[in-house]
Amino acid sequence: MQERVKKPQFDVVGTRPIRPDGVDKVTGRAKYGADLKMAGQLVGKVLRSPHAHARIKSIDISKALALAGVKAVVTAEDFPGQPSEFIPAGEGVVNYRDMSNNVMARDKVLYEGHAVAAVAALNEKTALAALDAIKVEYEVLPHVIDEMEAIKPGAPILHEDMITTGVTPAPTKASNISKRVEFNLGDITKGFAAADLVVEREFKTKAVHQGYIEPHACLASASEDGSAELWVTTQGHWVVRAYCAKLLGWDIGKIRVTSSEIGGGFGGKTVVYLEPLALALSKKSRRPVKMVMSREEVFKASGPTSGGTVKVKMGVKKDGTITAAEAEITLQAGAFQGSPVQPACMCAFANYDLENVKVVGFDVVSNRPKVAAYRAPGGPISTYGVESVVDEIAEKLGICPIELRLKNAAKEGTRAAYGPKFGPVGLVECLEAAKESDHWKAPVGPNQGRGLAAGFWFNIGGETTVSLQLNEDGTLTLMVGTPDIGGLRASLCMMAAEELKMDVSKIRPIIADTSSLGYNFLTGGSRATFSSGMATVEAARSIVKQACGRAAKLWDIPEEAVTFEDGMIRPAGENAGKHQPMHLSDIAKVAGKTGGAIVGYAAISAQGAAPSFGVHIADTEVDPGTGKVTVTRYTAIQDAGKAIHPSYVEGQYQGGAVQGIGWALNEEYIYGDDGKLQNAGFLDYRIPVASDLPMIDTIIVEVPNPRHPYGVRGIGETPIVPPMAAIGASVRRSSGVRFFELPMSPPKVLKAMKAAGKA
Amino acid sequence: MAHVTLIGNLRQYTGDVTEFEIDAGTIRQLLRKLGEKFPELAPHLEEGLAVAIDGQIYQDALLEPISPDSEVHILPQIAGG
Amino acid sequence: MAKHHVTTTVNGDPVEYLCESEQSLLDCLRDELDLIGAKEGCSSGDCGACSVLLDGRLVCSCLILGVEAEGKNVETIEGMAQGEELHPLQRKFLEHAALQCGICTPGVLVAAKALLAKNPDPTETQVRYWLAGNLCRCTGYDKIVRAVMDAAAEMRGA
Known part of the structure; x- marks a missing residue:
C-alpha cells in the first residue's frame, strides 16, 4: 500500500491570485478562433445534407466554380480514402475511415447537416451563392433516429459492413449495433438471491450538446511547398495536427497548429470538423481560408453526447447492504460507431463496494451527428440510472440516502466493478462533508424536496511537455501545450512559483504552438492541471538544479554543497556562510556568462492520475400549474486531491453542476419524423440562464493523490456526473412523482403529476 | 509471477480465459507474452488499452515496471471530455 | 448595389x-x-x-x-476601461474568478454595466434576470452574479 503524501505547507498553492490571462479577457483583447485575420483571406463555407439518410448519386460543382469570386471547391474526392482500422490516437482509438467520412460525406450522407462539399470565396455572400450553385443528386433512404428503434430487426442499416463485435459467434448480418461490451464481478444470481429487496427500473436520457458559446472556427494557410499554418479553437492542437495530417495525407511536421483562446469545449473540441476542409481549400486556392460554424451548424454537425436507455437492477439486504447490481446500457453513437458506452459501463457502479456486478453495453449507430466527448463521457448517463435506483432503495428501506451510500461506499482497497482496486479515494469524505454541510442540515423549504447523488470519474494523465525559461531579469516564461479553458495558466504559474519561491506575477505563461514544444495530448479527461502541473514541477526543479550548479561553479564548491531554500541559493555543509547567498534572479543575471540560458524542460507521459468522487445536494420546487421545476438550493461537494487555485476548482464544480441541471431539466435534441433536428438554436435548445439558478455552493474535499507532487486529482469532469440523479431524487420529493426520463421539462412533469393526481 | 485479469471484451480472444499468471517485468513484456500466449488477442493489444498495476491505471506506459507479485488488470483505455 | x-x-x-x-x-x-x-x-x-x-x-x-x-x-x-484603469466590473470579474473560458465575458460585462447605470443597487434576483440574456456555459453564473453585486457595492461606495 502506498503511503499518503503528508500535507505540506504551501506559500502559493491554495491561494487565489488573479489569472495571468484575465485582463485580456475582460477587455476584449483575447483572440479566439474567429478573431484572427490574415491578408488575402477567403471565406470558407460548407454545403450540408438536408436529408437524414441518403445516397449521394452525383455532385456537380461546375456552376459553383464558374461563379466570379469562387476560388476553390472540395468534396470527398479531395481527401484520400482511409481504411477502416482502429488506431490508437488522441481520444482512445480512432477509425480514420469514419473520421474522414464524417468531415466530408463519401457515397452516403448519414445525418441532416453532414458535410457534402465546401467552398472558398472572396466573401461570405459569394461563398453562400456557390453553395447554392452546387448540384447534389440524392437517393433518399429510410432513416432511424432512436437507438432502440435502430436495433430492431428491419431497421434501416447505416453501414452495410457493420458486424457487431463482442458477440460470439460473430453475427453474419450487418446491424446498427457496433459492439457489445460486458463487465462482470462475482455472481449476480447469487447476489440477487441474497437480497431482501430488488429494485429494477428503465431510464431514458436524450442527446445533449456541450453547448460551448464559441462555435468551431479556424483559419488555415497552406503554401505551395506543402507546409501549412492553422489557427484553431481546440482542446488539443497536437491532436488536430495529427488528424489533419492523416486525413489529408500530409506530413505532420509541416503543419504548424496554433491554438487560439478557446471559448468552451467540454469535450466537444477534441475532434476535427472544419480544419481539414480549410486546409484543403487553402491548398487549392493558394490563399488563407477562414471557416466559422453557425450555431445551427454547431448543433447539427458537431457534438453532441449520446442519448440512451439504461436498465438498472439492484438487490439489497434490509440493512442496506447492496448484494447485487446489474445494468444494461444502450447508447447512441451517432452516425459512426464510438459512443462512450464503455466508460458508461465502467462508471455505472463505481461509487460502491460490490461483490456481484454485471454490466452490459451496446454501441448503436443511427442517423444523428456523430457523438463527441462531453465531460465524463458516458458517466452521467449510467450514473443517472444507478443513483436514481439507489435513492429509491433508500426510500423503500427508510434509510437516509447518505447513510445508505456510506454503508456501501467505495474506499481505498475496494475492488472497482471494472477490475482494479482503488487507491486512496474521497467518496466517504465527501459523504461525511455532505452530512455535515449547512445545506443538508437546513430544513427543507415548504413545497420543496431535497435529493442527493454521488458521482465518479477516472481522470487521466498522458503526454505533456512544458518549458520554463528563466529570463535574465529573474522573471520566468512558462510554455505549455494544453489549451487553457478555465484557469490552467493560473494554476501552472502557481505551481512554478511554489517550486521556485517566486512572485506568481513574475511568471508569464503562453500556450505554445505545435512547432515550439514537444507533443502535448489535449486538455480533456480532467488531465491538464494534473499532467501539465506535474511537468511544470519537474521543469521547475530542473531550473533549481541548474541554478545551484551555476552557483557551485561561481563559488568553486561541489554542486552537492549548494542548497535552494526560500528562493535563495546558499552554500551548505562545510561551506555554509563562506559565500554570499544568491537569489535565483542573481543567477539569472549571470546565466549568460556561466554557460548560457537556464531553461527547464519536461517532456513526460504523466501517470498516476487518480479518480475524483463527488456528492451533490439539490433542493427543488415544482409549480403544480405548469410543471416547471425550480432549483432552489444546490451544493456540490468533491474531492480535489489538492486545489491549486480554489476559485477555479469551485468554478469547475459550479459549471459542471449547472450543465447537469440543464441536462436534467431542459436540454434535449428534438427530432421530427423527417429525421431533422427541430431545435438547432439557443432559443429552442435551452441551456440554463442566470435567472434559472440559485447560487451553487461548493465544498472542496482534499484527499491527496499520492502520485502527484502536490496531491492533485483531476476535477473537471466529475461535477457533471451526480446532478441528474440528485435533481431526480429531489423532484421525487417536491412533486411526489419519480421520473425515469430526462429532461424533466415542464410538459413532461405536468403530465406525470396529473397522471399521479398531484397536479 | 504477476496475476493478470482481462476485463471486458478481450475474453473472446482467449477462449474465455480471463485470469492467468505471467512472468513479466514491464507492461511491454506483459503485452508481448500475452500476444504469444493468445495469438488471436495480439492485434487487439494494440488497440488502446489501459493496464492497472496494483490498482494504479497506466496508459501509454510500455516501460512501467511490474513487480513479481503484482495484481494486473487489462482494461479499456480511458479518455474523457 | x-x-x-x-x-x-x-x-x-x-x-x-x-x-x-x-x-x-x-x-x-x-x-x-x-x-x-x-x-x-x-x-x-x-x-x-x-x-x-x-x-x-x-x-x-x-x-x-x-x-x-x-x-x-x-x-x-x-x-470600458478608462485609460490604463480597469472598470470596477472588470476588476471584480478578475478578483472573483467570474470567467473561465471568457468568450461570454465581454457581453456579460457590457450588459452588467448597463444594469448598474439603471440600477446601482440591484438585488441578486435583479442581476440574474438582467443577465438572463447572456449565456455562460462554464461558470454556472455564481461567481458572475457575485462579481456584479460586489462591483455595484464598490461603485456605490458601500
Whole structure:
C-alpha cells in the first residue's frame, strides 16, 4: 500500500491570485478562433445534407466554380480514402475511415447537416451563392433516429459492413449495433438471491450538446511547398495536427497548429470538423481560408453526447447492504460507431463496494451527428440510472440516502466493478462533508424536496511537455501545450512559483504552438492541471538544479554543497556562510556568462492520475400549474486531491453542476419524423440562464493523490456526473412523482403529476 | 509471477480465459507474452488499452515496471471530455 | 448595389465604414473596424455574446444592422476601461474568478454595466434576470452574479 503524501505547507498553492490571462479577457483583447485575420483571406463555407439518410448519386460543382469570386471547391474526392482500422490516437482509438467520412460525406450522407462539399470565396455572400450553385443528386433512404428503434430487426442499416463485435459467434448480418461490451464481478444470481429487496427500473436520457458559446472556427494557410499554418479553437492542437495530417495525407511536421483562446469545449473540441476542409481549400486556392460554424451548424454537425436507455437492477439486504447490481446500457453513437458506452459501463457502479456486478453495453449507430466527448463521457448517463435506483432503495428501506451510500461506499482497497482496486479515494469524505454541510442540515423549504447523488470519474494523465525559461531579469516564461479553458495558466504559474519561491506575477505563461514544444495530448479527461502541473514541477526543479550548479561553479564548491531554500541559493555543509547567498534572479543575471540560458524542460507521459468522487445536494420546487421545476438550493461537494487555485476548482464544480441541471431539466435534441433536428438554436435548445439558478455552493474535499507532487486529482469532469440523479431524487420529493426520463421539462412533469393526481 | 485479469471484451480472444499468471517485468513484456500466449488477442493489444498495476491505471506506459507479485488488470483505455 | 457609407461614434471615437445592407452591426464592428471584443455565439440574439450599447441601450449587435448605427453612439467592451484603469466590473470579474473560458465575458460585462447605470443597487434576483440574456456555459453564473453585486457595492461606495 502506498503511503499518503503528508500535507505540506504551501506559500502559493491554495491561494487565489488573479489569472495571468484575465485582463485580456475582460477587455476584449483575447483572440479566439474567429478573431484572427490574415491578408488575402477567403471565406470558407460548407454545403450540408438536408436529408437524414441518403445516397449521394452525383455532385456537380461546375456552376459553383464558374461563379466570379469562387476560388476553390472540395468534396470527398479531395481527401484520400482511409481504411477502416482502429488506431490508437488522441481520444482512445480512432477509425480514420469514419473520421474522414464524417468531415466530408463519401457515397452516403448519414445525418441532416453532414458535410457534402465546401467552398472558398472572396466573401461570405459569394461563398453562400456557390453553395447554392452546387448540384447534389440524392437517393433518399429510410432513416432511424432512436437507438432502440435502430436495433430492431428491419431497421434501416447505416453501414452495410457493420458486424457487431463482442458477440460470439460473430453475427453474419450487418446491424446498427457496433459492439457489445460486458463487465462482470462475482455472481449476480447469487447476489440477487441474497437480497431482501430488488429494485429494477428503465431510464431514458436524450442527446445533449456541450453547448460551448464559441462555435468551431479556424483559419488555415497552406503554401505551395506543402507546409501549412492553422489557427484553431481546440482542446488539443497536437491532436488536430495529427488528424489533419492523416486525413489529408500530409506530413505532420509541416503543419504548424496554433491554438487560439478557446471559448468552451467540454469535450466537444477534441475532434476535427472544419480544419481539414480549410486546409484543403487553402491548398487549392493558394490563399488563407477562414471557416466559422453557425450555431445551427454547431448543433447539427458537431457534438453532441449520446442519448440512451439504461436498465438498472439492484438487490439489497434490509440493512442496506447492496448484494447485487446489474445494468444494461444502450447508447447512441451517432452516425459512426464510438459512443462512450464503455466508460458508461465502467462508471455505472463505481461509487460502491460490490461483490456481484454485471454490466452490459451496446454501441448503436443511427442517423444523428456523430457523438463527441462531453465531460465524463458516458458517466452521467449510467450514473443517472444507478443513483436514481439507489435513492429509491433508500426510500423503500427508510434509510437516509447518505447513510445508505456510506454503508456501501467505495474506499481505498475496494475492488472497482471494472477490475482494479482503488487507491486512496474521497467518496466517504465527501459523504461525511455532505452530512455535515449547512445545506443538508437546513430544513427543507415548504413545497420543496431535497435529493442527493454521488458521482465518479477516472481522470487521466498522458503526454505533456512544458518549458520554463528563466529570463535574465529573474522573471520566468512558462510554455505549455494544453489549451487553457478555465484557469490552467493560473494554476501552472502557481505551481512554478511554489517550486521556485517566486512572485506568481513574475511568471508569464503562453500556450505554445505545435512547432515550439514537444507533443502535448489535449486538455480533456480532467488531465491538464494534473499532467501539465506535474511537468511544470519537474521543469521547475530542473531550473533549481541548474541554478545551484551555476552557483557551485561561481563559488568553486561541489554542486552537492549548494542548497535552494526560500528562493535563495546558499552554500551548505562545510561551506555554509563562506559565500554570499544568491537569489535565483542573481543567477539569472549571470546565466549568460556561466554557460548560457537556464531553461527547464519536461517532456513526460504523466501517470498516476487518480479518480475524483463527488456528492451533490439539490433542493427543488415544482409549480403544480405548469410543471416547471425550480432549483432552489444546490451544493456540490468533491474531492480535489489538492486545489491549486480554489476559485477555479469551485468554478469547475459550479459549471459542471449547472450543465447537469440543464441536462436534467431542459436540454434535449428534438427530432421530427423527417429525421431533422427541430431545435438547432439557443432559443429552442435551452441551456440554463442566470435567472434559472440559485447560487451553487461548493465544498472542496482534499484527499491527496499520492502520485502527484502536490496531491492533485483531476476535477473537471466529475461535477457533471451526480446532478441528474440528485435533481431526480429531489423532484421525487417536491412533486411526489419519480421520473425515469430526462429532461424533466415542464410538459413532461405536468403530465406525470396529473397522471399521479398531484397536479 | 504477476496475476493478470482481462476485463471486458478481450475474453473472446482467449477462449474465455480471463485470469492467468505471467512472468513479466514491464507492461511491454506483459503485452508481448500475452500476444504469444493468445495469438488471436495480439492485434487487439494494440488497440488502446489501459493496464492497472496494483490498482494504479497506466496508459501509454510500455516501460512501467511490474513487480513479481503484482495484481494486473487489462482494461479499456480511458479518455474523457 | 453600392455599399452604404456609415458615420458613427464608437467608444467616443468618430468612425466611418462601408457596409452591405444586410450586414449586422456585429459584423461591421468585427470585420470593418477590427473591434473583435464582441463575439458571435448564435447570430440570433439568444446568447448575448455580442452585447453592445447603442445610445446607452443594451442590444445584441447581431440583431442590429450596420446601417442603423448611423449617427449613433456605440459602446463596446473595448471602451470600458478608462485609460490604463480597469472598470470596477472588470476588476471584480478578475478578483472573483467570474470567467473561465471568457468568450461570454465581454457581453456579460457590457450588459452588467448597463444594469448598474439603471440600477446601482440591484438585488441578486435583479442581476440574474438582467443577465438572463447572456449565456455562460462554464461558470454556472455564481461567481458572475457575485462579481456584479460586489462591483455595484464598490461603485456605490458601500
